[in-house]
Amino acid sequence: MSAHDTPLDFIREIIAADLRANKNGGRVVTRFPPEPNGYLHIGHAKSICLNFGLAAEHRGVCHLRFDDTNPTKEDLEYVESIQEDVRWLGFDWQDKLFYASDYYEQLYGYAVHLIKNGKAYVDSLSADQIREYRGTLTQPGKNSPYRDRSVEDNLDLFARMRAGEFADGSLVLRAKIDMASPNLNMRDPVIYRIRRATHHRTGDAWCIYPMYDFTHGQSDALEGITHSICTLEFEDHRPLYEWFLRELPVPCQPQQIEFARLNLTYTVMSKRKLLELVTNRHVSGWDDPRMPTLKGLRRRGYTPESIRNFCERIGVAKRNSVVDMAMLEHYVRDDLNKRAPRVMAVLHPLRVVIDNYPPDRVEQLEAVNNPEDPGAGTRRVPFSRVVYIERDDFREDPPRKFFRLAPGREVRLRYAYIIKCVEAVKDDAGNVVELRCTYDPETRSGGSAESRKVKATLHWVSAAHAIPAQVRLYDSLFTRPDPDTVEDGRSYTDFLNPYSLEVLSACQLEPGLAGAEVGSRYQFERLGYFCVDPDSTEDAPVFNRTVSLRDTWAKIQKAQKAGRS
Ligand code: ATP
Numbered sequence: 242m243s244a245h246d247t248p249l250d251f252i253r254e255i256i257a258a259d260l261r262a263n264k265n266g267g268r269v270v271t272r273f274p275p276e277p278n279g280y281l282h283i284g285h286a287k288s289i290c291l292n293f294g295l296a297a298e299h300r301g302v303c304h305l306r307f308d309d310t311n312p313t314k315e316d317l318e319y320v321e322s323i324q325e326d327v328r329w330l331g332f333d334w335q336d337k338l339f340y341a342s343d344y345y346e347q348l349y350g351y352a353v354h355l356i357k358n359g360k361a362y363v364d365s366l367s368a369d370q371i372r373e374y375r376g377t378l379t380q381p382g383k384n385s386p387y388r389d390r391s392v393e394d395n396l397d398l399f400a401r402m403r404a405g406e407f408a409d410g411s412l413v414l415r416a417k418i419d420m421a422s423p424n425l426n427m428r429d430p431v432i433y434r435i436r437r438a439t440h441h442r443t444g445d446a447w448c449i450y451p452m453y454d455f456t457h458g459q460s461d462a463l464e465g466i467t468h469s470i471c472t473l474e475f476e477d478h479r480p481l482y483e484w485f486l487r488e489l490p491v492p493c494q495p496q497q498i499e500f501a502r503l504n505l506t507y508t509v510m511s512k513r514k515l516l517e518l519v520t521n522r523h524v525s526g527w528d529d530p531r532m533p534t535l536k537g538l539r540r541r542g543y544t545p546e547s548i549r550n551f552c553e554r555i556g557v558a559k560r561n562s563v564v565d566m567a568m569l570e571h572y573v574r575d576d577l578n579k580r581a582p583r584v585m586a587v588l589h590p591l592r593v594v595i596d597n598y599p600p601d602r603v604e605q606l607e608a609v610n611n612p613e614d615p616g617a618g619t620r621r622v623p624f625s626r627v628v629y630i631e632r633d634d635f636r637e638d639p640p641r642k643f644f645r646l647a648p649g650r651e652v653r654l655r656y657a658y659i660i661k662c663v664e665a666v667k668d669d670a671g672n673v674v675e676l677r678c679t680y681d682p683e684t685r686s687g688g689s690a691e692s693r694k695v696k697a698t699l700h701w702v703s704a705a706h707a708i709p710a711q712v713r714l715y716d717s718l719f720t721r722p723d724p725d726t727v728e729d730g731r732s733y734t735d736f737l738n739p740y741s742l743e744v745l746s747a748c749q750l751e752p753g754l755a756g757a758e759v760g761s762r763y764q765f766e767r768l769g770y771f772c773v774d775p776d777s778t779e780d781a782p783v784f785n786r787t788v789s790l791r792d793t794w795a796k797i798q799k800a801q802k803a804g805r806s
C-alpha cells in the first residue's frame with residue numbers, strides 16, 4: 242500500500258530498497274522515543290507522523306518508547322501528556338508501549354558483557370579531567386590512567402557502583418574504543434554514571450543510570466526495531482550506535498537514519514526553553530495557545546488533521562531548514578474552512594439603532610452554516626431594532642476606498658437588510674457611541690427585491706439577543722523570526738512579543754453560540770477561526786482566535802510562482 246502519490250522521500254526510498262532486498266523479513270518496525278522531560282511540540286509531531294506513518298504504510302507497528310534514563314528531569318506528568326498527545330494526533334501504538342527503564346537489568350548485563358570482553362572500564366577521573374583528557378576536534382585525546390584496569394577489577398568496581406558503595410560522580414563506566422578517533426563520540430564515551438535520584442518508574446532500585454547512547458540502540462534492538470529514525474544531531478553518534486550493536490549479543494541490528502528537525506519561524510522548540518517560558522511565567526502553561534506545543538496548538542484551535550497535513554507537506558529531508566509559521570497557519574485555515582460552521586460575532590461592538598424598524602419586532606433570518614459544505618445546512622439568526630456592528634466598520638470621515646458605513650452611506654447587514662447611516666451620536670468627549678440608521682424594508686436578503694447593490698456587507702448581532710463573551714487574540718510569541726539566534730549576550734527571552742495576547746472582554750456573539758462546547762471551532766464571519774477555550778463558564782464563554790482569515794502563505798506562494806515564471 243502506498244498512501245503517497247508524490248515521489249518517495251529519502252527515508253521511504255531506503256525502506257523500499259530494504260523491502261526489495263527482503264531485509265528484516267519484509268518487516269517495518271519504527272518507534273517514537275520521547276524523553277518524558279517536557280510536553281510534545283510541533284517538531285515532535287513531524288517525527289510522530291513520520292514514524293507512525295511509515296509503520297502504517299507497511300502494515301507494521303510503531304512503538305511508543307519513553308527514553309527515561311535521566312531521572313532528575315523526568316516526570317509522570319510528562320509520560321501521561323505525551324500519550325494523550327500522540328493519541329490526539331490520531332496515532333495508535335497498540336500494545337507497543339515501552340520504557341527504556343524496563344531494560345535497565347538487561348542493559349546492566351550488556352555493560353558486564355563489554356567489561357568481560359575488555360571493551361569497557363571503570364574510570365576514576367573526575368568529570369573535569371575526563372573532559373580535559375578527551376581532546377578537541379583538532380587534537381586527539383589521552384588515555385585515562387585507569388583505562389587498563391583488569392577485567393576482574395572492573396567487574397568488581399562496577400558491581401559495587403551498582404550496590405551503592407561510591408559517591409555520585411566518583412566513578413563512571415566507559416566504553417573502551419579509541420581516544421584518538423576523529424569522532425569525539427568514539428573517545429571512550431561514558432556509558433554509566435552514579436546518580437542517587439528517584440526514578441519515576443524504578444524508584445530507588447538503581448543508583449547507576451545508563452547514558453542515552455548506551456540505551457537507545459540496545460532498546461531498539463531489544464524491541465526488534467528495523468528503522469531507527471532520529472534527527473540530524475545524532476548523525477555523529479551513529480558509529481557509536483553501530484559499535485554497541487556489533488559488540489553486544491543483541492537480537493537484531495536496527496538501522497539508524499537521520500533527518501532534519503523541524504524549525505519554525507517566530508517560536509522556539511527546545512524543551513529546555515519551553516520549560517523556562519512556563520516556569521518563568523512568560524506564558525500561562527504548557528497549553529498556552531501561543532506555545533508550539535501540541536497542547537497549546539490544540540487549545541488554540543488546531544485540528545489533528547491540519548497538523549498531519551502540514552507534516553506531510555513539509556516532508557523529510559537531510560538538510561536543516563526553517564519553515565515559515567505562515568505555512569502552519571495555512572494548513573489549519575485550509576482544514577477549518579471545510580469544517581468550521583460560520584457564525585456572526587462582534588469583537589468591538591458599536592450600537593446601531595434602526596429608527597424605522599418596529600421596536601417589538603424580531604425576525605428570524607436564514608443564515609448559511611458553511612458555504613463550503615452544503616450539507617451543513619442553515620440556521621436562524623434573530624434580527625431586531627438594535628444591533629451591534631464592528632466599530633471599525635464605521636468611519637465618520639471615510640478615507641478613499643473605505644466602502645463600509647459612514648454618515649449618509651448604505652451597507653448591507655449580512656442575511657438581513659440594507660441600512661443607511663443617518664447620524665453618529667457622540668458622548669461629551671466626542672467619541673461615537675451609537676449610530677442612528679434607517680433600513681430599507683424592500684431589501685431583505687433572499688427576498689425578490691434584493692438585487693440592489695451596495696459596496697459592503699457587514700456582520701452584526703442583535704443587541705437584545707446577543708451573548709457577551711471574552712475573545713483572546715494572539716500574535717506570535719516572539720518579535721523576530723529567529724529568536725534562537727543570540728547576539729551580543731542577548732537571550733531569546735529578550736525577543737518576547739509584549740503584544741502576543743490581546744484580551745477583548747466586551748464581545749457580542751450570535752445567540753446560537755450559548756453553551757458552545759469547549760474545543761469546538763467556528764469561523765466568525767470576516768474575522769477568522771475561533772475555538773472555545775476551557776476557561777469558559779456557563780454564562781461567560783471564552784474564545785481563542787486560531788488564525789485570521791488572511792492567508793499570507795498562499796500570498797507568498799503566489800508571489801514566488803509569479804517570480805519564477
Ligand atoms: P530537545 O532537544 O528540545 O530536548 P529532544 O529532541 O531531545 O528535544 P525527545 O523527547 O528526545 O526531544 O524527542 C523525541 C523524538 O522527537 C526524537 O526522535 C527527536 O529526534 C524527535 N524530535 C524532537 N524535536 C524535533 C523536531 N524539531 N523536528 C523533528 N523531530 C524532532
Ligand code: MG
Binds near residue numbers: 276
Ligand atoms: Mg532527546
